[in-house]
Amino acid sequence: MRKPIFAFLLAAILTLAPVAAQSGTDWITGLPRQDIPVSSWPGGKKVAVAFVLYVEVWGHGHGPNFRPDMTGRTPDLVDEGFRQYAINFGLPRTGRLFKEMGVPLSLALNAEFPEAQPETWKALRALVPTAPIIAHGLNNSTDLLPLSEGPAAQRAYIRKTLDMIEASTGVRSIGW
Template identity: 90%
Template sequence: MRKLTFALLLAASLALAPATARSGTDWITGLPRQDIPVVSWPGGKKVAVTFVLYVEVWGRGHGPNFRPDMTGRTPDLVDEGFRQYAINFGLPRTGRLFKEMDVPLSLALNAQFPQAQPETWQVLRALVPTAPIIAHGINNSTDLLPLSEGTAAQRVYIRKTLDMIEASTGVRSIGWSSPSVYPDAETFQASAAEGIRYTLDGMDSDLLSRLDTKPAPLVLVPYPPSVVDMGQYLSRFKEAGDLERLWIDYVHELAREAAADPKKPATVVAIGIHPFVVGTPAGAAALRRVLQSLKANHLVWLTDVEAVLRAAGQSR
């Protein structure tokens, strides 16, 4: 029994053994920052991939526009319909896809959504009941972080977000993703001070890293903007088929690099997805092919954000 226990402890220590850890000063916050080196993920995988579905409140007259040339119309039925379709059909369709494919999913949730869209929230949550809930602010248009008011005001906003999500879902979120992708240097310290343990606001790495915030460190989960579907779809005019190729190439290349150099640290990528894009029939079909392709790669671990933290010994 002692030999077995020792062997398990040794294996765990090797999986988290220092590889090419880098330490320095974070360019955004000025705080000390260090990579969290992981030799491999569970099962010897080298690339952790977590899809994060954004469940958001925009409000009438706000949000993504399918036809910007029509935004001056009253009513703007085309753009409002585009947004409402994503809520009524896109979110449930995406949840069903991940359930059918037996792939973990993470949810980035605006605090107002469960009350604003209770039926859709109940359907989605029933489809992915164990998905971690990442706090994503109060809404995505009219109630964003008070960046001009200092750290204390941001702490109040983050605490209110966490309280609202807990009241409607029963979950006290430990992850953060700033609404409308709009934090500043103070957001990292404010979120850590309110009990947040990890954030998706770090967008500059392939590796997990630790930011020296107080009273506890904040884990930065890599969330590269180049793989988020919304920006590609609305700003760069990419269709679901383009995103399919992008995601497959991105992840398989990370796996190829790992195979070529097994001593390299294991990598992580969080891929942001939105119901406006992957929640359409064409978007879901493209995403299904992506998941099928990634599941076939023996070096890829499809997981959720908090499983990544646990595997890296950062769950506290």
């Protein structure tokens, strides 16, 4: 009985606490952060909801492990099967659902996806043709943002990602 009461009190305290942006220095980049004051919110609303669908590709054997008991197997056919099912059926299904509901959707896109999965990309894009494309790296496993190589290498990686997305989709990504 104590746990539900404690959880309720904790939730009540957290909802009453003021929400503040993080000022100071970003712990990863070392760049300064500063508050962005908002004098008025559109329509008096203070909550925004954004749906982002991650459209990702992984190097073979490098994706998420859905079955930890299978991770020692080579090849890991179970997890590879789950990942491929998500690409072939999950992405188009999600696009259809958002289209049917008339809900806006943004696509966080790996730059390698449109060329690696052209049919799935065409089907998904046809379902949500106006969805903003947000760059999400080259892929999610074997070619990541080179955080340890310094800003010049990171800028080159970001430029390459943006250029690849634009070349394969005809759209320049509007975010990262």
